[in-house]
Amino acid sequence: MPADLKDYIPADGILQGRVILVTGAGAGIGAEAARTFARYGATVVLVGRTQKKLEAVYDAIEAAGGPQPVIFVMDFAKAQGDDYQNLHDGLQQEFGRLDGLLNNASILGARSPIEHHDVKTWLETIHVNLNAPFILTQALLPLLHKASDPSIVFTSSGVGRKGRAFWGAYAVSKFGTEGLMQTLADELSGIRVNCINPGATRTAMRKAAYPGEDPNRLKTPADIMTPYLYLLGPDSKGTTGQSIDCQ
Numbered sequence: 001m002p003a004d005l006k007d008y009i010p011a012d013g014i015l016q017g018r019v020i021l022v023t024g025a026g027a028g029i030g031a032e033a034a035r036t037f038a039r040y041g042a043t044v045v046l047v048g049r050t051q052k053k054l055e056a057v058y059d060a061i062e063a064a065g066g067p068q069p070v071i072f073v074m075d076f077a078k079a080q081g082d083d084y085q086n087l088h089d090g091l092q093q094e095f096g097r098l099d100g101l102l103n104n105a106s107i108l109g110a111r112s113p114i115e116h117h118d119v120k121t122w123l124e125t126i127h128v129n130l131n132a133p134f135i136l137t138q139a140l141l142p143l144l145h146k147a148s149d150p151s152i153v154f155t156s157s158g159v160g161r162k163g164r165a166f167w168g169a170y171a172v173s174k175f176g177t178e179g180l181m182q183t184l185a186d187e188l189s190g191i192r193v194n195c196i197n198p199g200a201t202r203t204a205m206r207k208a209a210y211p212g213e214d215p216n217r218l219k220t221p222a223d224i225m226t227p228y229l230y231l232l233g234p235d236s237k238g239t240t241g242q243s244i245d246c247q
Contacts, residue, residue, distance in 0.1 A: 005244065010229040016041030019095045019147075020232055023076070023136070024105030026053030029155070029198055032221035033102055033228050038066030040229060045091065045098075048105065049075035070094065076105055076132035077124055084139040091143055098143035100232040103133040103177075104155045109169045122169040129173035134180055144191055153231050154181050156195040156243060178243060185241035192240035194231050198224055199247030219247060 020037050024030035026048035034044045038061040046054045046069050054071045061069050072087055091098055109125030110118055137152060144150040159167045160174025178195055185193040199219070224246035230236050231244070 005227050005230055008226055008230055008235070010040060010226070010233060010235070013041045014229065014233045014235070015100075018042045018099035018232075019045065019091075019097065020100035020102065021045040021047060021091070021098060021140070022102045022104060023047045023074075023133075025057055026050050029221045029224075030102070030104040031057045032225065033104065034069070035060055035064070035066075036222075036225045036229065037100075037232065038069060039064060040233075041067070042100070042232075043067040043095075044069045045072060046070065047072045047074050047087070049073065049077075076128045076136075077107075079132065079135075081135075084135055087136075088139050088143065091140070095143075097146040098140055099147045099150055101137065101140055101144065101150075101152045102155070102228070102232065103137065103153065105132070106155060106170075106173075109173075111166050112168050113166060114168060117168050125169035126173050126176070129170065130176040130180065133177065137180075137184070141191075149234055149237065150191045151232050151236065152181075152184065152191060152193045153228070154178075154193075154195045156181075156197045158197055158199070160197070161243070181243070182241055188240075192231075192236060192238070194236075194240060195243040196227055196231065197243060197245045199245060 015037055020042045022030050022034045022044060025034045025046040034046055034057050038044050044061065046057055048054050051073050058069050058071055074083055106129045107125055110121045133154060154177050156177050157174040159171040160178050163171050181193050181195045227244050227246050
């Protein structure tokens with residue numbers, strides 16, 4: 001891994017020929033990652049819960065001349081086993097493999113003290129942020145094993161490394177994400193598995209968490225894409241079990 005990813009410059013076409021799935025691809029960091037991956041040559045599988053938002057990202061990729069993406073609508077709060085299997089089967093039929101998986105979709109849940117945290121909201125947040133990426137990754141591992149240089153990336157958070165008051169289920173889910181990544185990295189041979197901590201970024205989730213913050217002082221999703229390109233591209237071979245900060 002480069003000593004400082006700020007100095008890393010991805011080559012044009014570095015993702016050429018790769019098939020990369022992005023969850024939460026309809027907005028924010030997921031949408032920017034999808035557009036960026038396509039710009040560097042990847043065929044992107046856009047997964048999210050809102051068809052209209054996914055179609056907007058699809059159109060932007062096509063307008064920019066990127067490879068034709070694929071849309072798969074999936075609400076991780078409601079998805080059942082058949083939904084994951086259908087996604088696997090569709091990718092198997094269309095591509096026969098999967099080169100990259102970015103588990104990016106998350107929800108904030110409630111900013112609340114543990115003592116008063118709503119149980120239903122807790123369970124939903126843990127499910128969407130931790131259980132669903134586990135189920136999705138498990139379902140897609142057979143396709144990742146068929147790729148020549150596969151990579152899995154989980155989106156983590158600073159509150160997934162050191163607990164912070166009032167971050168509740170979100171923080172706990174990100175601790176779990178770090179643990180899932182480390183366990184997979186130790187288990188899997190030939191598939192690298194890492195976490196990315198985006199840091200303070202201009203997204204709707206950040207605005208919900210810090211409504212009084214000036215968003216213009218924050219980096220945009222486009223500003224933090226270098227680590228994503230590194231981890232999902234060939235230059236990160238041998239890098240696994242790491243949790244990387246974008247900022």
